[in-house]
Amino acid sequence: xxxxxxxxxxxxxxxxxxxxKRAGLKDPFYGGLLSRHVKEGDLRLxxxxxxxxPEALNLWNFLLTEEERLKAARQNGKKIVGTMKDLGTVPVxxxxxxxxxxxxxxxxxxxxxxxxxxxxLLSIADSIGINxxxxxxxxxxxxxISGAHFPIPDLLICSTGATCDDFSAIAQRLSGLGxxxxxxxxxxxxxxxLGESGVPLPGGFQTSPALVDHVKSExxxxxxxxxxxxxxxxxxxxxxxxxxxxxxxRKYLNELRRLTFTANLCPLPALELLxxxxxxxxxxxxxxxxxxxxxxxxxxxxxRIATETGFFNxxxxxxxxxxxxxxxxxxxxxxxxxxRICGTEYLFTHALDEIPTDSPPIEALAKMALADPMVGSxxxxxxxxxxxxxxxxxxxxxxxxxxxxxxCALEGSIIAEKIRRDLNLPVLEIEVPPVCDSIRTxxxxxxxxxxxxxxxxxxx
Amino acid sequence: MIFAGIDSGSRAIKxxxxxxxxxxxxxxxxxxxxxxxxxxxxxxKQTVKQIGAIQEEIASILATGYGRDALEFADETVTEIxxxxxxxxxxxxxxxxxxxxxxxxxxxxxxxxxxxxRDFMMNDRCAAGTGRFLEVVSRQLEIDIQNLxxxxxxxxxxxxxxxxxxxxxxxxxxxxxxxxxxxxxxxxGVQMSIASRIASMAGRQITEPVILTGGVALISGMAQVLxxxxxxxxxxxxxxxxxxxxxxxxxxxxQEE
Numbered sequence: 001x002x003x004x005x006x007x008x009x010x011x012x013x014x015x016x017x018x019x020x021k022r023a024g025l026k027d028p029f030y031g032g033l034l035s036r037h038v039k040e041g042d043l044r045l046x047x048x049x050x051x052x053x054p055e056a057l058n059l060w061n062f063l064l065t066e067e068e069r070l071k072a073a074r075q076n077g078k079k080i081v082g083t084m085k086d087l088g089t090v091p092v093x094x095x096x097x098x099x100x101x102x103x104x105x106x107x108x109x110x111x112x113x114x115x116x117x118x119x120x121l122l123s124i125a126d127s128i129g130i131n132x133x134x135x136x137x138x139x140x141x142x143x144x145i146s147g148a149h150f151p152i153p154d155l156l157i158c159s160t161g162a163t164c165d166d167f168s169a170i171a172q173r174l175s176g177l178g179x180x181x182x183x184x185x186x187x188x189x190x191x192x193x194l195g196e197s198g199v200p201l202p203g204g205f206q207t208s209p210a211l212v213d214h215v216k217s218e219x220x221x222x223x224x225x226x227x228x229x230x231x232x233x234x235x236x237x238x239x240x241x242x243x244x245x246x247x248x249x250r251k252y253l254n255e256l257r258r259l260t261f262t263a264n265l266c267p268l269p270a271l272e273l274l275x276x277x278x279x280x281x282x283x284x285x286x287x288x289x290x291x292x293x294x295x296x297x298x299x300x301x302x303x304r305i306a307t308e309t310g311f312f313n314x315x316x317x318x319x320x321x322x323x324x325x326x327x328x329x330x331x332x333x334x335x336x337x338x339x340r341i342c343g344t345e346y347l348f349t350h351a352l353d354e355i356p357t358d359s360p361p362i363e364a365l366a367k368m369a370l371a372d373p374m375v376g377s378x379x380x381x382x383x384x385x386x387x388x389x390x391x392x393x394x395x396x397x398x399x400x401x402x403x404x405x406x407x408c409a410l411e412g413s414i415i416a417e418k419i420r421r422d423l424n425l426p427v428l429e430i431e432v433p434p435v436c437d438s439i440r441t442x443x444x445x446x447x448x449x450x451x452x453x454x455x456x457x458x459x460x
Numbered sequence: 461m462i463f464a465g466i467d468s469g470s471r472a473i474k475x476x477x478x479x480x481x482x483x484x485x486x487x488x489x490x491x492x493x494x495x496x497x498x499x500x501x502x503x504x505k506q507t508v509k510q511i512g513a514i515q516e517e518i519a520s521i522l523a524t525g526y527g528r529d530a531l532e533f534a535d536e537t538v539t540e541i542x543x544x545x546x547x548x549x550x551x552x553x554x555x556x557x558x559x560x561x562x563x564x565x566x567x568x569x570x571x572x573x574x575x576x577x578r579d580f581m582m583n584d585r586c587a588a589g590t591g592r593f594l595e596v597v598s599r600q601l602e603i604d605i606q607n608l609x610x611x612x613x614x615x616x617x618x619x620x621x622x623x624x625x626x627x628x629x630x631x632x633x634x635x636x637x638x639x640x641x642x643x644x645x646x647x648x649g650v651q652m653s654i655a656s657r658i659a660s661m662a663g664r665q666i667t668e669p670v671i672l673t674g675g676v677a678l679i680s681g682m683a684q685v686l687x688x689x690x691x692x693x694x695x696x697x698x699x700x701x702x703x704x705x706x707x708x709x710x711x712x713x714x715q716e717e
Contacts, residue, residue: 426579441526442565446582449541453577456542460576 005309007049007269007332010035016052025054028289030065037064043116044435049332051272051311055296062284062293063275066103067150069285073101074151079229082153084140085167086186088281088351089369090157093222095287096242097230103150104282106167109137111149112434113327119148122434130173135166135405136326136434141174155229156181157222162188162375165406182225184218186369187211189376202353202371203384215366223362239361245287247354252294253280254352259301261318261342261392265310267301270331270341274324277344280351311335317454318342320394322385322415323402327436330400330443337447338455343392345385349373378411382418389423395454398447401431426453461519462508465708466500466534467543468492468527471563471591471675473500474705475507477518482550482710486511487702496527522712524704526564536715540704541569541580547707548671549575551698556667559658559686559694560703561676563591568662581661587626589657591676596626597650600633601643609680612648619649629653651682655689662690672696673703 008016013034017025034057038045042064050056074080079097082105083090094102112122121142125131128145130138143149158181160168175181189207192198198206223234256276260268268276276297283290304310312335319334320343334341350371356364373381389397397419401408416427428450436443462485467474471492477485488507493499500523508515523534524543531537540560544567548555558569566589570578583589587596598605612618619641623629629650636646654676670692672683677700687694697703 420579428579442582444529445526445539445541449539449577449580452539452542453579456576460574 002307002309003304004052005304005311006052007311007335008052009049010038010045013050013052013057017057020054028058028061028292030061030068030289031058032061034060041118042114043118044114044328047329048271049269051269053300055293055300056272058296059272059275059293062286062289066285070101070103070150073285079155080151080153081226081229082156083282084156084158084171084181085163086157086159086369087348087372087374089219089365089372090159090222091281091283092242092246092355092365092368093219093234093239094157094226095245095283096234096239097226097232099230099232100226101285102283103153103285105140105143105150105153105156106137107278107282108140108143108149109135109326109434110328111143112136112139116435119146121146125170128173128177130170133404134170135164135402137167138170139434141170141177144174144179145177152179155225157184157225158182159184159186159369161185164374166404182222184222185214186218186372186375187214189370189372189380199367201367202356203349204387205371205376205380207370211370212363212366215369216362219362219365219369236361240357243355243357243361243364245291247357249283249287249290249294250280250352250354252291252298253277256294256298256301257344257352259298259305263301263305263310265304265308265314266312266316266340267304267310268297269311270321270334271328272297273341273344274328274331274346277346277352278324281348312340313338315455316340317451318393318395319450320344320385320389320392320397321346322397322399322412323347323408325400325432326402326434327432330432330436333440333443334398334447337444338451339447343388343394345373345381345388347373349384374407378414379418381411382415385415386418386422389419389425394425395457396426396428396450398450399427399429401429403431403433426450426457462513462517463709463712464504464518464521465543465705465710465712466504466521466523466525466528466531467540467702467704467708468496468500468523468525468531469540469562469675469704470526470565472701473503473525473527474702475500475503476702476705476709477507477511477513478706478709478713480713482713484706485513487705489701492527496530497532500527500531501533520712520715522708522715524708536712538708538711541567541577543704543707543711544673545569545571545575545577545707546710547703547705548673548697550706550710552669552671552695555669555671557662557670557692559662559670559672560674561589561591561654561658561672561682562674563595566590566658566661566674568658568665570665570667583657583661586624588624588629589654589661591674593626593629593650593654594676594679596630597633597647600630601646603643603647605679608647608651609682611644612651612681612685614644615642615648617645618652619645621646621649621653648681648685651679651685652689654682655686658686659689666690666692668692670694673700675701677701
């Protein structure tokens with residue numbers, strides 16, 4: 001029997017949940033009704049449309065219960081480490097320690113969306129001088145000051161240098177407020193000098209050996225900080241084991257992406273895939289459970305493909321999406337307008353590439369960190385996007401600019417130009433604030449117009 | 461067979477009825493209001509009646525414009541970007557760039573050599589660069605909007621409107637009036653300010669022929685100011701306010717095919 005695949009509202013999920021429970025659904029420890037999160041303030045959920053599978057329910061519940069897990073970790077005597085900005089490198093190092101839970105405070109940038117600004121995090125940031133000329137990740141400051149969204153970490157680690165200027169300024173403000181940070185420097189990635197033999201990096205880049213050495217020494221410094229925090233010595237064996245687990249997660253995610261992007265019928269909506277992809281950088285404070293959640297999604301996606309079932313029409317326009325959106329409802333909107341996601345670049349492709357296993361582990365992590373799309377040039381980023389768009393058969397690209405993010409001002413036009421020139425595909429640039437209701441009509445017009453352009457091209 | 465195109469814009473609703481040969485059978489226009497669907501339906505009925513037809517003779521209705529989704533009686537909805545392109549190409553098949561300045565937004569639409577929409581840019585976050593700016597000035601200077609262009613022609617030195625926001629520009633205009641600046645120079649300055657906004661949205665991405673559509677194209681002198689600002693010759697579409705509705709009617713006839 002074919003699965004009844006639908007995107008459903010939050011209220012429909014409650015009915016669906018009751019039906020699934022009667023049919024014998026076994027909840028994980030974080031499971032339950034999705035609507036309970038609304039009572040805790042996650043108002044935006046009422047406006048989203050969700051995949052109706054039990055595996056998608058697990059994904060959402062896993063995401064929305066992170067705070068509870070962090071609090072439980074603290075109660076159980078675990079050390080909590082906030083890994084900021086590097087988007088995926090330091091968590092691999094942190095999870096190599098037996099008594100550490102790492103999380104991603106930058107993830108607070110979605111709280112204003114999920115809670116529809118009710119938590120007032122952006123206002124708190126405003127009040128300390130970090131106003132809307134900065135990226136919405138400034139909500140993190142509000143989360144630290146209010147103490148309402150995650151326990152204050154025992155250690156904060158933040159990369160700076162060739163990263164987002166906004167984030168460095170925001171983290172610097174946090175440090176000034178009395179939250180000590182272990183800073184580490186990630187240099188701008190450049191190709192090897194003339195006559196110098198290059199070091200191959202994940203993602204197909206090459207760089208100078210001096211840069212790899214520099215990042216290695218920075219990561220050694222982080223290792224020392226973590227050892228001091230945990231009173232545990234980190235040997236190569238433990239780090240290799242951590243890399244192996246992370247690589248398994250990356251394999252799952254890459255398979256999930258490949259299957260979703262290339263299937264004839266879309267087997268997983270954009271919103272769920274976005275949330276799943278984000279697990280690559282923060283593991284939602286539980287790396288083991290991340291694997292279970294992804295295994296579940298992979299099972300569901302494979303099953304849908306095997307039974308030729310999926311979402312949307314077969315002629316849904318295949319969109320490559322660049323940068324994460326501050327308002328999650330826009331992913332639903334794209335699908336309402338006749339699009340589907342066929343390729344993504346959410347600023348952390350380095351956290352999806354497998355970490356090299358042919359180098360000593362710290363060196364392997366250094367190589368991974370240097371493959372960060374934000375660490376290299378915008379044209380490097382554009383090249384990779386171009387390659388991925390070709391392989392996934394994307395028909396158009398949407399660049400979602402992050403309001404206030406300094407890097408978005410220039411990189412968008414470089415990426416757009418490359419795609420227009422090399423692939424002759426249409427590109428749409430939009431800017432999405434944390435709650436986009438006031439510009440929803442306009443966004444709908446833009447997205448629909450892009451879909452119409454592609455459909456017109458198909459005819460010709 | 462009759463095909464209907466309805467452009468439910470932010471300031472006005474426009475209806476065009478065509479036959480299979482794309483001949484215009486009738487057209488109508490009315491101010492936009494709160495009950496968008498009822499108003500559009502009323503205008504459609506009026507227009508149908510004017511040509512001596514009945515509603516049942518309409519084979520297909522296609523709605524466009526920002527209020528298109530409210531028109532549940534339409535058979536299909538298509539964005540104004542596609543409709544303006546279709547409407548312009550019907551008049552000028554070799555068109556490569558369309559500048560559409562409406563009541564609440566402005567758009568730059570680029571077409572490829574085959575007449576397909578290549579890409580587009582939109583300004584709808586700010587009233588500067590839209591017809592709204594002219595409405596504000598018209599009210600402020602107590603000059604009918606239709607006569608703004610005639611007044612602008614009399615300007616000897618267009619005033620510099622430096623504010624990038626209509627709200628602040630209003631204050632700036634008050635200051636100019638207080639300092640004795642002529643209304644003609646102020647209007648010419650506002651036209652230049654709108655043109656500058658369009659030019660900055662377009663950048664260097666303009667290929668001729670450039671066609672101007674939308675209600676603002678009806679303001680005398682606007683095309684000339686825009687021409688001077690962007691450095692390209694501009695042709696004003698015939699009946700520019702109706703271009704979107706015409707495109708919608710043509711696309712409605714395609715739906716039937």
